[in-house]
Amino acid sequence: MSGPRQVLLQRLAPDVVVAQLGDDGDRGEVVRLREDELPAFVGGLEGTGAGSGPRWVWDDTTRWYPQVLAAGGRVRRCTDLRLVHRVLRRSPVVDQALLTGPDTAAWDEAQPLLLSGTALGGSAPAPEGLFELHPPAGLLDAAAELARQEAALAASPARGHLQLLAAAESAAALAAAEMTHAGLPWRADVHDRLLVTHLGPQPAAGEAPAALAAALARTRQALDAPSLNPDSPADLQRALRRAGLELPDTRSGTLSQVEHPAVAPLLEHRRLSRLHAANGWRWLREWVREGRYRPDHLPGGVVSGRWAAQGGGALSVPAVLRPAVVADDGWRLVVADVAQLEPRVLAAVSGDVDLARAAAGGDLYQGVVDSGAVATRSDAKLAVLGAMYGATAGSGGRMVEHLARRYPRAVEHLETAAAAGERGEVVRTWLGRGSPRPSGSWTQQAPDVPATDAELRERRSWGRFTRNFVVQGSAAEWASSWVALLREELWRLGGAGAGRVEQRPHLVLFLHDEVLVHTPAALADEVVGAVRTAAERAGRLLYGGFPITFPLDVHVCRSWADADDG
């Protein structure tokens, strides 16, 4: 007996859920449920066997999946209409007329429902709640939107690619919800010990840690400024000027270029005060509960398609605190990152087989050196990064010229994207995500009106953005696909039996080109295989037979800190 291939869920009112069971286009049975009956309903159709389960269609994964996970459930696949809507709305290869309906504006504005800092943590204010404010996101007509999206996809000349992107985004939404549900293992005791090492014992509320106070005292003394507040750029710049240092700004890089006895304590104060303010004891109290850190993960949260995260700065966990990320007893972390993801993606999307060949040895930068384009590995890095970011001046700019001679297709792909951006045009990623339209006076200028310097600057700046967009965005969709496929592979590893997501090998963090998997120790080797398999599958899925590989650095370890090579 096989269940429906698709189930569309819709809320008619706060406690009234309607499920339409059907196969493509066919509306079959309609079932009404209460909210609390949802997990059992989902579990009943999802089954336990591999490959079973329908495609769940819902307005927004963040409004359906957390309760299923909390009840111990899991779904295999879904369509996240909010995420797919956002992609299609901005894609230059979609006929917008097909996507437009009476409630399109509401779909445009739909926001994910965040969990961080609300229900579980407690103290933070104002949940952006399920039914508070505009109920719309919960009450939009999902069936109508699905029909519009399917029509828009079917009519697109880039149908295949866009469907991959829609599937990847939706699967990413599932992975993101599971990551928040399981949480990143976080040892508060280790974190505290690290803070004591760097800052001294935890001070009384409102007081500065000893090491911070000492650095401040030395800074004030060296500048002969007893009431200096180094957190105030204006105050600091004044004090520096009195000491004979005229600096354009007070950034660390600028400071470290001058010689003055105040610089060292000042920079130490910066470093420590940053640690204390961003990831100190307050952070620990606010974000870590029962050995887990649970930020919200937001696939497609960044214009380029990269994931964003909210709650505690999850994407910038400082390196010094990574020892606090430790697998549970009997478990391991599998940490994997892709070497040189963006230049590899550049080779693929531009069809530059020479750059792909340079990447084939495993170290793309070394490959660029070996091809004779530049002399040293660091020049190669400078050249490649400069090309992707739009460096013009300095050695970065010079190196790009060398790169262009040897890899004209890759460099031309970037130049074309930059030129389109400077003309105010939209560019797209490999799978069809469109860049936002620029605004500003330079976009509406008649050709015969001379631009001001400011306008020229903005124009070039937008060109650098679109130049980077095609690479960063295409890399982001490769990475989301990797995560989506890895999620599948991991579930398979857990065995056919039951078991919650967090009791089997599961993703706990994703950082643009790096994943952390928490796994029972006995399965760690298989997880390593799964991570590699998923990367290979992602490459084939997106780029077919194009000869680019995505080599991974993979480490099995107890702590994230142990994953730095070796």
Added chain:
DNA sequence: AGACCGTGCGCC
């Protein structure tokens, strides 16, 4: 008191 912006810095 709260909204907003600029500066600076952590990460990729």
Added chain:
DNA sequence: AAAGGGCGCACGGTCT
């Protein structure tokens, strides 16, 4: 080893 892309977050400072 240059300064070119993307974020989230804390803080100072200003405005309302």
